[in-house]
Amino acid sequence: MPAALPRIHERPMPAIRDNIVEVRGLSKFYGGFQALKEIDLDFPEGELISLLGPSGCGKTTLLKMIAGLLEPSAGQVFVKGKAVTGPGPERAFVFQDFALMPWATVLRNVAFGLELRGTPKAERHETARRYIAEVGLAGFEERYPHELSGGMRQRVGLARALAVNADVLLMDEPFSAVDEQTRRKFQEDLLHLRRVQRKTFIFVTHSIEEAVYVSDRIVLLSRRPGRVSRIIEPDIPRDGTPDEIRRDRRYLDTVEDIWDGLKQFVD
Numbered sequence: 430m431p432a433a434l435p436r437i438h439e440r441p442m443p444a445i446r447d448n449i450v451e452v453r454g455l456s457k458f459y460g461g462f463q464a465l466k467e468i469d470l471d472f473p474e475g476e477l478i479s480l481l482g483p484s485g486c487g488k489t490t491l492l493k494m495i496a497g498l499l500e501p502s503a504g505q506v507f508v509k510g511k512a513v514t515g516p517g518p519e520r521a522f523v524f525q526d527f528a529l530m531p532w533a534t535v536l537r538n539v540a541f542g543l544e545l546r547g548t549p550k551a552e553r554h555e556t557a558r559r560y561i562a563e564v565g566l567a568g569f570e571e572r573y574p575h576e577l578s579g580g581m582r583q584r585v586g587l588a589r590a591l592a593v594n595a596d597v598l599l600m601d602e603p604f605s606a607v608d609e610q611t612r613r614k615f616q617e618d619l620l621h622l623r624r625v626q627r628k629t630f631i632f633v634t635h636s637i638e639e640a641v642y643v644s645d646r647i648v649l650l651s652r653r654p655g656r657v658s659r660i661i662e663p664d665i666p667r668d669g670t671p672d673e674i675r676r677d678r679r680y681l682d683t684v685e686d687i688w689d690g691l692k693q694f695v696d
């Protein structure tokens with residue numbers, strides 16, 4: 430029997446990355462003020478994507494609409510192909526101010542998302558303990574937020590987001606409230622998590638260096654109204670030490686290139 434000719438659909442398909450989040454024609458008005466204008470974006474599964482731009486360009490607004498915490502004025506967000514109408518279990522939000530419950534222990538704070546979902550106590554505590562250990566806080570389960578440093582509180586917030594096992598982690602400037610040394614440590618943690626967990630990170634930052642250091646792709650936003658001005662895929666080495674990477678020509682050139690583009694927004 431002669432070999433069958435390949436049918437159209439059997440031909441090798443071009444590599445198409447699956448987008449876990451898609452933003453289509455998204456606009457947001459606060460009263461008469463337009464914060465975001467017609468944003469179209471794809472977020473490929475398993476990538477770390479930064480939203481980078483000057484203060485007030487609408488980063489938090491965009492992230493909250495992806496989270497389903499804020500309703501768009503126009504357009505839609507799709508998560509795994511389904512239109513977002515509110516928060517959902519496949520997305521977890523890590524707030525800028527950590528948003529921990531001050532009256533609850535680290536363990537309860539980390540287990541809180543699971544508590545909301547009705548996970549039985551023993552199970553949610555087991556899961557919470559695992560993530561507390563993962564972020565380097567083993568032994569601090571029974572402490573209260575006020576007994577921790579800012580950096581440790583941030584880890585609690587991160588552990589809480591990881592514990593609900595969401596596919597998409599939405600992080601709003603999670604490192605902005607900590608000192609530079611702690612921040613760099615977190616960046617390493619984030620890259621580590623990105624390697625070991627098959628999750629998609631949507632990460633808001635106003636630091637060009639941070640965005641270039643951690644991201645697979647960077648969405649550069651301009652303001653008044655907020656729009657996508659560029660999408661950059663930093664081509665920087667990943668196998669050196671942090672210092673080597675930060676001294677690498679490709680890293681420095683990418684930072685400089687983005688800075689040139691952003692200068693026009695500095696008031």
Ligand SMILES: Nc1ncnc2c1ncn2[C@@H]1O[C@H](COP(=O)(O)OP(=O)(O)O)[C@@H](O)[C@H]1O
Nearest residue numbers: 459462464482483484485486487488489490491
């Ligand atoms: N609830 C609100 N009511 C009115 N204006 C708002 C509100 N939230 C944000 N804005 C305005 O929308 C713009 C974008 O804000 P935001 O998303 O917080 O920006 P970013 O996170 O990039 O700093 C800013 O000009 C801000 O003042």
Ligand SMILES: [Mg+2]
Nearest residue numbers: 488489490601
């Ligand atoms: Mg913000």
